[in-house]
Each structure stands twice: as structure tokens, then as C-alpha cells.
Amino acid sequence: MTKQLLLLLFFSSMVVSAQNVTIPDTNFKATLVANTAINTNNDSEIQTSEANAFSGSMDVSNKNIANLNGIEAFINLTSLSCYSNQLTSLDLSKNVKLKYLYSYNNKLTSIDVSKNTELNTLYSYDNELTSIDITNNLSLVYFDCSTNKINTLDTSKNTMLSKIYCHTNQLTDLDVTKNVDLRLFFCYNNGNISSLDVSKNIELSSLNCGGNKITSLDVSNCPKLTKLYCSINSLTSLNLANGTNTTFKEIEVVRNSSLNCIQVDDIAYSTSNWTGSNFAFDSASSFSENCATASINKNSLATVKIYPVPVKETLNIGINKEEITTINISDISGRIVFKGKSNNSINLNYLPTGVYILRLTTITGVLTKKFLKN
Incomplete structure (x- = not known):
């Protein structure tokens, strides 16, 4: 009887143990x-x-x-x-x-x-x-795999993705053409992404692809884009002419030493409104409504001189005033200190001593030059 009781207790404990995780x-x-x-x-x-x-x-x-x-x-x-x-x-x-x-x-x-x-x-x-x-x-x-050591990522089956954060990894290639509902896309600081196709991402509102080796970027098919960061790349071509340039809130395109022309919807609008702390461009870059022809016109603009430098009172621009569409002068913080048009002689006597940036829009393109005011 005792032996049977012990066996019963043993098997009961085994059952209880098996029921516990x-x-x-x-x-x-x-x-x-x-x-x-x-x-x-x-x-x-x-x-x-x-x-x-x-x-x-x-x-x-x-x-x-x-x-x-x-x-x-x-x-x-x-x-x-x-x-x-x-x-x-x-x-x-x-x-x-x-x-x-x-x-x-x-x-x-x-x-x-x-x-x-x-x-x-x-x-x-x-x-x-x-x-x-x-x-x-x-x-x-919603998918965030940022700050890892991932070198390949396949999102081709994930057609419902709205947000992708894959920045700070080791990716060399990224295909988001199937992610047609993508709204926010951060792939910055991967280091070796050389191309990026966002032509199918028509819902995209924010894109950060900085810190890579991208040579060409075209967001002309992204009408809802309001924030773009593509600094520290190898860009030679950038098309921002998406038909809705007036809705951009932030653009940062610096440290792309080979980027001379940025295609936009309207040169005058971009020149006048894309200023201040939310907009940053390399001084060598200029806006154009057609960068294909701007590259031809660039040689003629390159010969335009501004004088005297440094300037004390009057800044002269070596071009016929009939060719000038708009003139913007800003200080190094991006604050516009002068706006004008059809004028090749500007009185700057009122400005304090400092470094200024002239952005000259002409019938053939845009010229940006820095100058010193004494």
C-alpha cells in the first residue's frame, strides 16, 4: 500500500511539473x-x-x-x-x-x-x-532595424510598409520600388549605397539618405515629399522638380562637392523661399528648371564677375541688367538682406562688415557667389 502511494505521488508530481512552463x-x-x-x-x-x-x-x-x-x-x-x-x-x-x-x-x-x-x-x-x-x-x-550590422535587406514582399528605418547599418543596395505605400524612409549612414530609386514611392513625405555614395537622386515622382536630407553623398544629379516645391519644409543637400545643378519647379520661388536654417545647399550648387540645358549655360555664367571685392558701398555685376531675373543677397546665417530684380548695380552701404552670398537668377541659370563687405 505504501509503495503504491509513493508511486502515485511520484507520477502526480511529474504531471504537475509537466503542466508548468x-x-x-x-x-x-x-x-x-x-x-x-x-x-x-x-x-x-x-x-x-x-x-x-x-x-x-x-x-x-x-x-x-x-x-x-x-x-x-x-x-x-x-x-x-x-x-x-x-x-x-x-x-x-x-x-x-x-x-x-x-x-x-x-x-x-x-x-x-x-x-x-x-x-x-x-x-x-x-x-x-x-x-x-x-x-x-x-x-x-512599421519597421525599424536601424543601428545594427545588416548588409542585405529584402522588403519586396512588404507592400504595406509605411515607415522604414534602416539607417546606420552596412547596406550596399536597397530596393523599395515595391513599397508603394512608403511614407517615411530613413537609410542614412550606411556608407555604401550608390543608387536609390524612389520613383514608385508617390506617398513619400520624408526621406533621409545622407551619408552614402549616391550619385543621382530623382524625387520628381514624389509630390507629397516635404522633408529631404541627402547630404554627404556623391551626387552629380538631383531632381527636386516634383510639381509641389511650395510644400517643402526642410531640405539639406550639403557636402556634395560635384553637385552643380539642382532641378526645381521654379527658380525664383526656390531662390526666394528655400532659405534659413531649414534649407541648406552647397554654395557651388545652383537652381535650374532644366539641368540638362543649365550645364550648357554654366560656362557663360562662370564668366560673370562681381566687383569690387571686397565691396564698400556699391556692388557691380558684370552682366546686362536685362538678363537678370532676380537678385538675392543673404548673410551667412541664411537671412535675406537684399531682394531685387533687373539691376546690375546695388548699393550695400547699409550692410555691416561680413561675408555675404549673392544668388543671381538670370535667363540662362543661377549663379551663386560669396563676397566680403567692408
């Missing part, structure tokens, strides 16, 4: 046990039935957790916040109901979201990932 990380387990929405019987374990039944949001962020073994039991989990931990790998293949994942600021070298077909949001920035596969995540709308 194995959670080896003590910090992860403690966080789950303390969550009454998960630990509904308020004991010191998480039963499989409790894990299976939980369908809400799990927040285990900033708990010094090294692994999430046991997460596989939460088959109905819809949202997981596990950011700011010590995680090195993350397998969510059993969490097929997951829609929102925030796994940023860890030490992840691998992540498996291949079975998470309902995923809407994936933020896994500030990790050590060298690759990430999102080709099965067809419902993905």
Missing part, C-alpha cells in the same frame, strides 16, 4: 509570476494553461533578462515588449498571433519572426544583427 531565466520568470493577468492563480509558477490562455500585451522590458525561453508557451500573445535587456537571440516561431514586437536595445545577433505573419510593427534597432528576414511578414507597416 519551463522558464530558466529567473528575471523573466519573476516578471511573469508578478503579473496577475498572466499568473491568474497567484502561485509561484506559470502553468501551461495560463500561458496558452493569455492573449494580451506582455511587457518584460528593462528587466536584465538574458533569454526568453518559455515565451513559446504564449501561443496567443499579441504584443511583446522586451526592449532594454541582455537578449542575444529571439525565437518567436510559436507566437503566431503576435502583432507588435519591441525588441530594441538588446544584444541580439539572431531573430526569427518568420512565422509571425500577423506582425504589424517590428522595432529591433540598437542590436547586433547581421541579417533579418521579414519576407513572410506581409502585414508589416
Whole structure:
């Protein structure tokens, strides 16, 4: 009788043990046990039935957790916040109901979201990932994999993507032509992206592709674009003539030493309005409504002289005043200090000593020159 009782107790304990979720990380387990929405019987374990039944949001962020073994039991989990931990790998293949994942600021070298077909949001920035596969995540709308070590990224299947942050990685090529609903796209500081086609991204409103090796950029098919940053590239061609230049709020195109011509909708508008701290261009760049012909006219503009330099009172421009469309003079902060037209002799006696920038719009193009006022 005693022997039978011992056997019964042994097998009962085995059954109870089998009903508990194995959670080896003590910090992860403690966080789950303390969550009454998960630990509904308020004991010191998480039963499989409790894990299976939980369908809400799990927040285990900033708990010094090294692994999430046991997460596989939460088959109905819809949202997981596990950011700011010590995680090195993350397998969510059993969490097929997951829609929102925030796994940023860890030490992840691998992540498996291949079975998470309902995923809407994936933020896994500030990790050590060298690759990430999102080709099965067809419902993905918000994606951030920035500040990792990723060298290839395939977003061709993710046609619902609205925001892509993939900056500060090691990407050399990026194709977003299938991401037709893309509104915000940050791919800056990858270093070696040499080309970028955004001709299909007609919903795009903000683009930052600075810190690469892009030689040509055409946003003429992006009528909703209001913010553009493409500094520190190798641009020789930039087409901003998207038909809605009046809606641009910020443009930064500096440190592109070979960019001489920027194609725009209206030279006069861009010259007059794209000034101040929200707009930055290299002094060697000029606006044109047709850069193809501007390159021909550039030689004739290059011969135009301004004198005397430094100027004390009157600045003279060595061109017939009939050829001048508009004249803008700004200080080095971008503040316009003079606006005029059809005048090749300008009285600047009222200006304080300093460096100024002359932007001269003519019938053949735009000339920008710096000069000193004494």
C-alpha cells in the first residue's frame, strides 16, 4: 500500500511539473509570476494553461533578462515588449498571433519572426544583427532595424510598409520600388549605397539618405515629399522638380562637392523661399528648371564677375541688367538682406562688415557667389 502511494505521488508530481512552463531565466520568470493577468492563480509558477490562455500585451522590458525561453508557451500573445535587456537571440516561431514586437536595445545577433505573419510593427534597432528576414511578414507597416550590422535587406514582399528605418547599418543596395505605400524612409549612414530609386514611392513625405555614395537622386515622382536630407553623398544629379516645391519644409543637400545643378519647379520661388536654417545647399550648387540645358549655360555664367571685392558701398555685376531675373543677397546665417530684380548695380552701404552670398537668377541659370563687405 505504501509503495503504491509513493508511486502515485511520484507520477502526480511529474504531471504537475509537466503542466508548468519551463522558464530558466529567473528575471523573466519573476516578471511573469508578478503579473496577475498572466499568473491568474497567484502561485509561484506559470502553468501551461495560463500561458496558452493569455492573449494580451506582455511587457518584460528593462528587466536584465538574458533569454526568453518559455515565451513559446504564449501561443496567443499579441504584443511583446522586451526592449532594454541582455537578449542575444529571439525565437518567436510559436507566437503566431503576435502583432507588435519591441525588441530594441538588446544584444541580439539572431531573430526569427518568420512565422509571425500577423506582425504589424517590428522595432529591433540598437542590436547586433547581421541579417533579418521579414519576407513572410506581409502585414508589416512599421519597421525599424536601424543601428545594427545588416548588409542585405529584402522588403519586396512588404507592400504595406509605411515607415522604414534602416539607417546606420552596412547596406550596399536597397530596393523599395515595391513599397508603394512608403511614407517615411530613413537609410542614412550606411556608407555604401550608390543608387536609390524612389520613383514608385508617390506617398513619400520624408526621406533621409545622407551619408552614402549616391550619385543621382530623382524625387520628381514624389509630390507629397516635404522633408529631404541627402547630404554627404556623391551626387552629380538631383531632381527636386516634383510639381509641389511650395510644400517643402526642410531640405539639406550639403557636402556634395560635384553637385552643380539642382532641378526645381521654379527658380525664383526656390531662390526666394528655400532659405534659413531649414534649407541648406552647397554654395557651388545652383537652381535650374532644366539641368540638362543649365550645364550648357554654366560656362557663360562662370564668366560673370562681381566687383569690387571686397565691396564698400556699391556692388557691380558684370552682366546686362536685362538678363537678370532676380537678385538675392543673404548673410551667412541664411537671412535675406537684399531682394531685387533687373539691376546690375546695388548699393550695400547699409550692410555691416561680413561675408555675404549673392544668388543671381538670370535667363540662362543661377549663379551663386560669396563676397566680403567692408
